[in-house]
Amino acid sequence: MADVALLEHRPAGERPPSPPHRPGSLLGGLLKATRPKQWVKNILVLAAPAAAGRLFSRHALTQVCLVFILFTACAAAVYLINDARDAEADRAHPTKCRRPVAAGRVPVPVAYATGGTLAVLAPAGAVWLASPAVAAVLTAYLGMQLAYCLTLKHVLVVDLAVVTTGFLIRAVIGGVALGIPPSRWFLITTGFGALFMVSAKRYSEAVQMAGRPGATRALLTEYTTGYLRFVWQLAAGVAVLAYCMWALEEGGVPHTSVLPWRQLSMIAFVLAILRYAVFADRGIAGEPEEVVLHDRALTLIGAAWLAMYGLAVANW
Numbered sequence: 280m281a282d283v284a285l286l287e288h289r290p291a292g293e294r295p296p297s298p299p300h301r302p303g304s305l306l307g308g309l310l311k312a313t314r315p316k317q318w319v320k321n322i323l324v325l326a327a328p329a330a331a332g333r334l335f336s337r338h339a340l341t342q343v344c345l346v347f348i349l350f351t352a353c354a355a356a357v358y359l360i361n362d363a364r365d366a367e368a369d370r371a372h373p374t375k376c377r378r379p380v381a382a383g384r385v386p387v388p389v390a391y392a393t394g395g396t397l398a399v400l401a402p403a404g405a406v407w408l409a410s411p412a413v414a415a416v417l418t419a420y421l422g423m424q425l426a427y428c429l430t431l432k433h434v435l436v437v438d439l440a441v442v443t444t445g446f447l448i449r450a451v452i453g454g455v456a457l458g459i460p461p462s463r464w465f466l467i468t469t470g471f472g473a474l475f476m477v478s479a480k481r482y483s484e485a486v487q488m489a490g491r492p493g494a495t496r497a498l499l500t501e502y503t504t505g506y507l508r509f510v511w512q513l514a515a516g517v518a519v520l521a522y523c524m525w526a527l528e529e530g531g532v533p534h535t536s537v538l539p540w541r542q543l544s545m546i547a548f549v550l551a552i553l554r555y556a557v558f559a560d561r562g563i564a565g566e567p568e569e570v571v572l573h574d575r576a577l578t579l580i581g582a583a584w585l586a587m588y589g590l591a592v593a594n595w
Contacts, residue, residue: 308379309393312362313355319568320449321350326469327454327461332592342456345408350452352401353417357424359394363387364428398425413456420448433498439477439510446473464525468518475514475552476567479559482507486562511559515552522548540591547584554580 324346328334334343362369362380369381379385398421405414423431427441450469454461485499485507526541554577558564571577 304384305389308384309359309389312359312379312385312390313351314358317354317358317566317568318351319572320446321347321354323446323449323469324350324453324456326450327459327465328457329592330462330465330588331454331459333457333459339457342409343453346405346413346452346456349401349405349409349413349417350420350449352397352404353421353424356394356397356401356421357428359390359397360425361428363390363394409456413452416448416452416455420445435498435501438498439474439481442477443470443474446470446477462525464521464528467521468525471514471518471521472552475511475518475559476555476564478507478510478514479555479564480566482511482559483562483564511556515556519549519552537595538590540587540595544584544587544591547580547587551577551580551584 324343325334328339328343333339359380362378365375366380366387369375369378372381375381380387380390402414402417402421405417423441424445427438431441432438447466447470450473451461451466453459481499481502482504485502485504488499523545526545554574555564555570558570558574564570571581
């Protein structure tokens with residue numbers, strides 16, 4: 280009853296007091312702030328070793344698992360620092376206001392301190408556990424992403440390029456750890472595939488937040504939906520073309536498999552792009568991992584592509 284009385288006599292406009300922190304709530308908030316659902320993106324570190332057929336030795340698996348953990352730590356550092364910097368703006372957003380830092384569950388200084396610690400420890404650990412080359416790539420990723428948090432996310436087109444490059448680095452770093460030189464078509468396919476998903480997400484945000492400039496990214500008010508649609512359509516086309524060139528180029532190598540699985544995988548890849556484009560066109564292509572994991576048809580198409588590409592690598 281005393282709490283009710285306090286609520287009744289609180290001056291207008293005054294915020295209610297923050298709920299007391301329960302034991303473990305800070306640690307839980309920090310964990311949530313690192314976006315565990317988005318860790319699935321870091322599975323891309325498997326891409327280069329898997330494409331080269333060098334994923335199934337104990338050394339390769341150990342190195343790739345280490346790189347996954349180190350990259351996840353770097354991404355967590357970026358999320359924490361970004362959320363600490365954007366806490367006030369996030370409170371005005373309909374969904375970002377529930378992020379732990381914006382909601383007050385994780386104090387801003389704690390988010391900065393934890394993010395900074397991870398940003399230092401991850402590259403340092405890479406020198407010891409992996410290689411100086413991996414540490415250099417992680418450092419470059421951190422520098423680019425932190426620059427994005429500070430200024431680059433406010434620069435037209437550059438913001439798309441930086442987020443896309445983050446996906447590309449994920450796909451390349453596994454190969455760096457194992458000394459695998461990436462194919463040119465692999466880089467083009469991965470880069471433009473990432474740009475397709477990033478621009479589709481931006482397009483969806485622009486569509487959903489139309490007329491609500493105070494509750495979205497400031498930069499979205501400078502993009503037009505027509506421009507963002509052009510970007511994701513262009514990126515989808517280039518990604519499909521590059522993948523086909525990659526599959527046909529590799530298919531020229533003599534093989535003894537029952538069927539030309541690498542060329543057949545083009546069908547699944549194109550279907551996946553077309554299916555994802557359905558959500559982009561409707562303006563509901565949010566986080567890529569959410570789209571992929573929550574659409575059964577897209578999941579099945581992805582599984583079929585993985586199976587065919589796996590058979591091609593294994594030369595069955």
